Amino acid sequence: MVTQVLQVTAELFPLLKTGGLADVAGALPAALQAQGAALRLLLPGFPAIRQALQRETPVGPLGYPWGEGRATLLRGSLPGFDGIPAYVIEAPELYDRPGNPYHDEGHIPYADNHRRFALLGLAAARLAEGLDPDWxxxxxxxxxWHAGLAPAQVAASRQRRRTQARSVFTIHNLAYQGTFGAGVFNELGLPPHFWAVEGVEFYGQVSFMKAGLQFADAITTVSPTYAHEIQGAEQGCGLDGLLRSRSQSLHGILNGVDGAVWNPATDAYLAQTYDAANPAGKAACKAALQKAHGLAQDPTAPLFAIVSRLTEQKGLPLVVDALQDLLDGGGQLIVLGAGDARLDAAFNHAAARHPLQVAHRTGMDERLAHRIFAGADIVLVPSRFEPCGLTQLYGLAYGALPLVHRVGGLADTVVDCTLEDMASKHATGFVFDGFHTDAYRRALRRAFALWQQPDAWAQVRDTGMRQRFGWDAAARRYLDVFRNLHVG
Structure with a gap:
């Protein structure tokens, strides 16, 4: 029997992306279809999504649970997702705004985000109830968290005997929880008894994340190690008790990489394509990257890279604290990202003082990200915590050795360059324990030491490039979770 799956998300690569969520949401549907599921998508009508929708037809109205007014649910198709129908919520007053999906151009969260994403969860439940008579x-x-009310609304619909559908909730980052004041509860369209410790209440507030964890029939997160870590107080973000109580329903499924998008052998953004068997093109990519960003065109200088949101979570204060070590060792650094003003200023200051060794580009640029991974020798991912991380996977694919903190998905995907793992040809990067500058510095020194051994470096790079983190295995795991829900 074919499992009919509705994927509910706020972002979707390549149409709308602020982080790794979009990459996952963009790649998983096709992988699930290849494994035998039947997929449809549900998204808010943000401008990029709404403008891309083709062959649209109205499905039905969606009343606003907070008062007068209603949206329209549309069905159509999105470019790049042929054969996977998409539902889009047409509500310009909620979604047609500048900025990104969550905040305005001044990086201030929209005051009505609880309404904007409550409607997303409500639309999922209405589809589960049969709003579309054809599916x-x-x-x-x-x-x-943006879709966290979907499991709660589906559970409410089951209590009312309007659906038999089940729900799965995927945690991409537990630290972002979608919390709002208690006063908004009456605007969400949930049954009154859902306002409880065993419901959506979280220390006197409404938590969309908790709603997903509490009411989903199964919970997944994006790496096995992170699934374990979030059941402890240090990384549980106040929800570790709930997660421990649901441990039998919690599954860690490692994210994959879309080989059609991230493949140096076919990547049209690169100065020269290459692969593990013929890696010579990587040198041309490095030279092109150095030239384009004013760095010294020195093939002997190890080029370090950061492609990331500039936040403390990503461990970037460690990079700033030890930046002089990197420069004194003869390294170069290119940074692509935006976020914390202090980190942004620190990298800008370094680039101004050392223009031949440091380059900083603010914001996110998909094409430049590809070129950086292709041109870099080492990608820095020293995160304090990391649910999965895609940056290190892109680095492996493009021959940029990851330097990572042993946490979450980083621990699951990067093998340290120990003597034994070098000898067995399992080593793929540099891993440090303990989130402090001294531990990071030691890993940095090991990276420089390996760089001085070109044959050993080439071996580790080759091992990394031959790793396979495709979506097939992940899709099979998701499908197992879906099929074990005893739908019907």
């Missing part, structure tokens, strides 16, 4: 899902798969 209804067996499983509603909700991604991150």
């Amino acid at each position: 209804r899902p067996d499983v509603v798969h909700a991604h991150d």
Whole structure:
């Protein structure tokens, strides 16, 4: 029997992306279809999504649970997702705004985000109830806090005997929880008894993340190690008790990489394509990157890279604290990202003082990101915590050895350059324990030491480039979770 799955998400690569959520949401549907599931997508009508929708037809109205007014649910198709129908919520007053999906151009969260994303969860439940007479899902798969009310709304619909659908909630980052004041609860369209410790209440506030964790029939997160870590107080973000109580329903499924998008052998953004068997093109990519960003065109200088949101979570204060070590060792650094003003200023200051060794580009640029991974020798991912991380996976694919903190998905995907792992040809990067500058510095020194051994460096790079983190295995795991929900 084919499992009918509705994927509920706020972002979707390549149409709308602020982080790794979009990459996952963009790649997983096709992988699930290849494994035998039948997928449909549900997204808010943000401008980039709304403008891309083709062959649209109205499905039905969605009343606003907070008062007068209503949206329209549209069905159509999105470019790049042929054969996977998409539902889009048409509500310009909620979604047609500048900035990104969550905040305005001044990086201030929209005051009505609780309404904007409550409607997303409500639309998922209405589809589970049969709003579209031609299709209804067996499983509603909700991604991150923005879709956290979908499992709650589906559970409410089951209590009212309006659906038999089940729900799965995927945690992409537990630290972002979608919390709002208690006064908004009456605007969400949930049953009154859902306002409880065993419901959506979280220390006197409404938590969309907790709603997903509490009411989903199964919970997944994006790496096995992170699934373990979030059941402890240090990384549980106040929800570790709930997660421990649901441990039998919690699954760690490692994210994959879309080989059609991230492949140095076919990447049209690169100065020269290459692969593990013929890596010579990587040198041309490095030279082109150095030239384009004013760095010294020195093939002997190890080029370090950061492609990331500039936040403390990503461990970037460690990089700033030890930046002089990197420069004194003869390294170069290129940074692509935006976020914390202090980190942004620190990298700008370094670039101004050392223009031949440091380059900083603010914001996110998909084409430049590809070129950086291709041109870099080492990608820095020293995160304090990291649910999965895609940056290190892109680095491996492009022959940029990851330097990572042993946490979450980083621990699951990078093998340290120990003597034994070098000898067995399992080593793929540099891993440090303990989130402090001294531990990071030691890993940095090991990277420089290996750089001085070109044959050993080439061996580790070759091992990394031959790793396979495709979506097939992940899709099979997700499908197992869906099919074990006893739908019906």
